[in-house]
Amino acid sequence: MKTLVILSGGMDSTTLVYDLVNQGDEVVCLSFNYGQRHSKELECAKKTCEKLKIEHHIVDISNIHKIVMSQNSLTGNKEVPEGHYADETMKQTIVPYRNAIMLMIAAGTASTLNFDRVAYAAHSGDHAIYPDCRPEFVLATKLVMMLGDYKQVELYTPYIKIPKANIVNKGLQLNVPYEDTWSCYKGGEKHCGKCGTCVERLEAFKLNRMKDPVEYD
């Protein structure tokens, strides 16, 4: 299988890359610069691809539209909220249609490269806050990909119904070097340990009775 992976540089998509390489897929990775505060994740994505000797493209969509990017806390003028990932305040971290835009660019790339599928690491912990990580969104996106192009590129989302702790469990078995991943939305020197994605990350390691190898403030 030839698979184009959307690699953020976080834990889930990095695990997915190791998972697919382990399965013998021919993998190419696509990352997106959308003006995120935590652009450190892109350095991690690059490192992972270098280690695995995988072709890597970073697509700059930060200027695609100032309006879309202006009113949220990942790219815009709002502060990154602290607390649990499932809290209502986390809605400030929604960049509307971010995933749909990325998926369509990835699908267009896969179609042009004659690749079989696009892989995307949304997981069940994302569902509470992010509608564009839910199974029904994935299903609708699959339909667009079947109907909007002559080449029927598949959308592969193997983690869509499993929680983050299980992804980490799989990654630990695959010896994924989690020190090469970045989660914190604040994008500081070290992980803050307080924002939703840090809290979720720490919880996933704790449930696996393992210590997270990244440093915290």
Next chain:
Amino acid sequence: MKTLVILSGGMDSTTLVYDLVNQGDEVVCLSFNYGQRHSKELECAKKTCEKLKIEHHIVDISNIHKIVMSQNSLTGNKEVPEGHYADETMKQTIVPYRNAIMLMIAAGTASTLNFDRVAYAAHSGDHAIYPDCRPEFVLATKLVMMLGDYKQVELYTPYIKIPKANIVNKGLQLNVPYEDTWSCYKGGEKHCGKCGTCVERLEAFKLNRMKDPVEYD
């Protein structure tokens, strides 16, 4: 209604803008620079918005991914085919996922602006060649827009089942100045009169027993 119109600067989307303004909608237009040879259409889009005193944004997606843009005759290394719009050779003018990418950016913009809907002027003459202009693609895209975001921006495609001649008929009733539109894929000084979109344009005027006001080579 607050409607964000995807305006290419061609006849169909320009008619749609006049149609919606005539209906009393609050209209903002979004155009895309995707590296098309016929970037003259963008000047036409600008002119239409200036005449109607409508807010207009041009989004540059020409660099979103060199791979997607590389292998077709609108933006890449292939020649623009001549002949009828429905001919098999016209498939060379497909930019994979072009419309899906534009629609998702437009939907994200409409969501952020708290607009009610995105309007898009695909018509029945597009169906033969372009899968991303067909009703089933539109339906799947509507699903993505209902499921992928908290604000349920509508996708409005009033011309999806009517042919170009009927759009021109409507436009003539609305006094659309068709001299302010551009169709030719070749993007020369004047319309070539030979490429698929020129042939289709001439046919639409002929069926209305009217003369196209633009100049031809």
